[in-house]
Each structure stands twice: as structure tokens, then as C-alpha cells.
């Protein structure tokens with residue numbers, strides 16, 4: 001009888017343990033290496049203070065928030081995107097919220113698709129600061145359109161912006177890091193760089209290209225242990241990415257402002273990006289549930305994972321056609337912004 005009671009108690013204990021772990025997993029908003037680094041690794045405060053960081057796509061969303069968190073850490077920031085007025089707005093706020101001075105912030109308007117300007121932009125940064133410690137390849141654009149409806153130039157445009165533009169900036173900055181034998185190249189890829197997503201065939205292809213490029217480059221740079229190549233794969237995050245996404249034509253953006261509040265708050269995503277940079281993590285997944293768990297399933301049991309994506313993908317297309325944000329019906333709860 002006593003043995004039976006022990007067995008029952010042990011079974012209940014195990015069940016409770018698995019329930020607790022499952023609930024914790026369902027609350028996780030990043031992969032296990034990143035969560036480990038956040039709890040036990042180096043903090044951005046200790047590692048990034050005083051760094052010179054070049055952020056592309058600094059005029060809104062994740063890039064804008066990156067600038068704010070970086071200046072609060074005491075990093076000098078180079079702000080790049082196409083619209084100078086927006087960059088000056090972000091710079092002004094950076095000065096207001098930090099103890100940095102005018103000389104610590106450099107605005108360099110830059111179009112990622114205008115490859116001929118990338119060398120002179122890089123030279124200007126090095127001339128001003130004498131070095132680039134971290135390049136954050138963040139600038140980019142998404143897509144909301146079905147393949148069958150979409151012009152071929154959308155696929156070209158997304159490749160030129162998200163992939164070639166990023167490779168070009170990296171090509172100019174990397175020799176400088178190699179000369180110093182140190183640096184970090186942080187690229188904001190996407191979970192869409194790991195798995196497919198309907199309505200984003202061209203975007204997913206450009207992010208998959210980035211993954212392949214940087215995963216190969218990292219190995220090529222194996223003889224430079226202090227040059228880190230860090231791929232960041234976020235799931236849905238609050239930003240202007242949907243508003244700015246191209247449609248069936250490259251020039252036409254979605255424009256309509258749909259509710260984004262159910263997505264991961266921008267500041268949480270950016271904090272996790274900075275933890276990844278501080279700890280030289282090679283690839284990180286940053287996403288709320290249920291996306292994160294689906295990506296784990298895709299890694300370990302791809303056929304099951306793609307079956308789930310196939311079913312959820314149809315809902316995504318229906319949402320899009322009825323005018324709400326494509327991902328909205330998968331959210332577990334509303335987030336604060």
C-alpha cells in the first residue's frame with residue numbers, strides 16, 4: 001500500500017513538473033540560448049557601453065527603438081534610413097533621453113538600394129568615429145500579397161533591398177572589422193527567414209537568402225573569433241512593417257493602419273536583440289507564442305510543422321482578404337505597447 005502511495009505521489013509530482021515546464025515554455029518569448037543568456041550571460045549594459053553602432057532603418061519601428069535603448073546604454077549611434085527629417089526626429093529624442101552629446105550621434109541618410117552610395121557612407125562613419133564596433137543591418141521591407149497576383153518586380157525589389165542592400169553595406173564595413181580583428185554584424189532577419197509564410201513569398205525568400213549568406217560568412221570568418229555574425233529572427237513585433245509592406249506592386253504599400261497591439265512590444269524585442277549582441281549569440285528566435293512553439297516543431301518534426309503552417313496559413317490568407325492584420329487571429333493575448 002505504501003509503495004502504491006509513493007508511486008502515485010511520484011507520478012503526480014512528475015505531472016506537476018511537466019505542467020509547470022509546459023506553462024513556462026508557453027510563456028517563453030525567445031529560444032533557449034537567448035533566454036539563458038538573458039538570465040545568466042553578459043548584460044548589454046556591461047558589454048555595449050561606449051560602442052559605436054551603425055543602425056540602418058533607424059527611422060521607425062525596431063531600428064528607432066534600437067537607437068533609444070543604445071543611447072541609454074551610452075553607445076554612440078549612426079542613424080541611417082532614407083528620410084533625413086525622420087532621422088533628425090529620432091536623433092533629437094536620443095539626445096533628450098541620454099547623456100550623449102551632439103558629436104556622439106551621426107545622421108547619414110542612406111537608401112539601401114542605392115549601392116553606389118554605400119562606400120562613401122561607410123567612409124563618413126569611420127571618418128567621424130574612427131571605428132565601427134557594431135553594424136546593425138535592420139532596414140528592410142515586408143510584403144502582403146499572394147504570389148499569383150504579384151508583379152515580378154516585387155521579388156526583384158525585395159531581394160535588392162533586404163538582401164543585396166544588406167550584403168553591400170556588410171561588404172564595405174567588414175574589411176574595416178577584419179583590419180581591427182573585431183566587430184559585430186547583427187542582422188535583423190526574421191522567423192520568415194527560417195520557415196515559409198503565405199502572402200510573403202518574396203519577403204521570405206529575401207530573408208532566407210540573408211540566413212544562407214550570414215551563416216556561410218560566419219564560417220568563413222572562423223579565423224577571426226572576435227568578429228561575431230549574429231542573426232536575429234523575430235516573429236511579429238509592433239512596428240510599421242505591415243503599413244510599409246509592399247503589395248502586388250512594389251511601389252504600392254499596404255498603408256492602412258491595422259491593429260498591431262497584440263504583437264510583441266518593440267522594446268521587448270529590442271532588449272532581446274541587445275542581449276544577443278552582448279553575448280555574441282549566432283542565431284536567435286524572438287517571438288511570442290504560439291509562433292515560437294511552431295518553429296520548434298518545424299525544427300524537430302518538419303513535416304508536422306509544415307502541416308500546422310499549412311492549416312494556420314489558410315486562416316492568415318482569410319484574415320488578409322477580410323482586411324484585418326494577417327496574423328491577428330493567432331494572438332493569445334493583447335500586449336502593451
Ligand SMILES: NC(=O)c1ccc[n+]([C@@H]2O[C@H](COP(=O)([O-])OP(=O)(O)OC[C@H]3O[C@@H](n4cnc5c(N)ncnc54)[C@H](O)[C@@H]3O)[C@@H](O)[C@H]2O)c1
Nearest residue numbers: 057059060061062111112138139140190236237239240241
Ligand atoms: N516587425 C516585425 O514583425 C518584424 C518581424 C521580423 C523581422 N522584421 C524585420 O525588422 C526590420 C525592421 O523592420 P520594422 O519592423 O521596424 O519595420 P518598419 O517598417 O517600422 O521599419 C523599417 C525601416 O527600414 C527602413 N527602410 C525601408 N526601405 C529602406 C531603404 N530602401 N533604404 C534604407 N532604409 C529603408 C525604413 O525607413 C524603416 O526605418 C526589417 O528588416 C524587418 O524585415 C520585422
